[in-house]
Amino acid sequence: MEHRIDRIKKQLHSQSYKLTPQREATVRVLLENETDHLSAEDVYLLVKEKAPEIGLATVYRTLELLSELKVVDKINFGDGVSRYDLRKEGAEHFHHHLVCIECGSVEEIEEDLLGDVEKIVEGQWGFQVKDHRLTFHGVCRVCQTQAVAASANESNS
Amino acid sequence: MEHRIDRIKKQLHSQSYKLTPQREATVRVLLENETDHLSAEDVYLLVKEKAPEIGLATVYRTLELLSELKVVDKINFGDGVSRYDLRKEGAEHFHHHLVCIECGSVEEIEEDLLGDVEKIVEGQWGFQVKDHRLTFHGVCRVCQTQAVAASANESNS
DNA sequence: CAAATTGATGATAATCATTTTCAGATAATA
């Protein structure tokens, strides 16, 4: 944890930005909720618990800054809000997401999986890939089992 | 063109929606600008040219309706607006996009390319894929050539 | 046919996420 904050601190300094207390508190919240996909408002409420005087605008500014530095990725699942997702340390590309259309759960895939596809895109379209966004929409494991159970229930009622 | 409108008309009717003049005008604008990625406001301004009395709210309502019917896909490239993209006729999945980080151009890929990846996701994650969103961020062919030209220019100046 | 119901529309107001403004703090620099 401290190690990752140090890392981010150095990244900020390398562009002559400072790790202010507000920024540090924000980064800590992101690290402590790494598996979630928090909106700016979500982050704001969590940061307020440890730094009650922080303003919402500062949270937005910090998230924007971390986005530029590629510490976080800004992502949009189609509800009206942007969500901020910590990039795994050393990851070249953004990770993928599985969004369940039944229950709304979001699962992550760390594996790249797109190596071959990117080769095709570079070769066939002459497009130099720097990053990607991939989201699958479908039915998660849990909802599949529930659907099976429901239909079984139906057929013997 | 008329053929595709007929198709959409039937799709609407099958859910007991009507193809009103406003809805038809909106669909026509989408068909006539198939390669673009229009925002609701964009669509509104274009529809106004052929049906000046239409209201913005109706355009939003129509786009929402077409979204439900999977006639269009609502997409978000990270600027603050939703864009609406006609789905190719008979296409099972949404097509992919190449967004240039230099010039902002957006290119489309109709080929699916994700068959293998989806097999892995279904097999390894037990996630039943229904649709996907894939966007590559990088440098388009045009900007690559310009970059080469610029650096060549630099080295012999 | 006349009356009643329904669905769709346009104008407007309301909502809500995000950005901007600005005056005051804080930290870096000379």
Next chain:
DNA sequence: TATTATCTGAAAATGATTATCATCAATTTG
């Protein structure tokens, strides 16, 4: 220390989208 640039919180502004509501047109009912 004086100067300068950076950062901050509060509040106002912005801009996209949604909700409201009175009206209209088509459809159904009696």
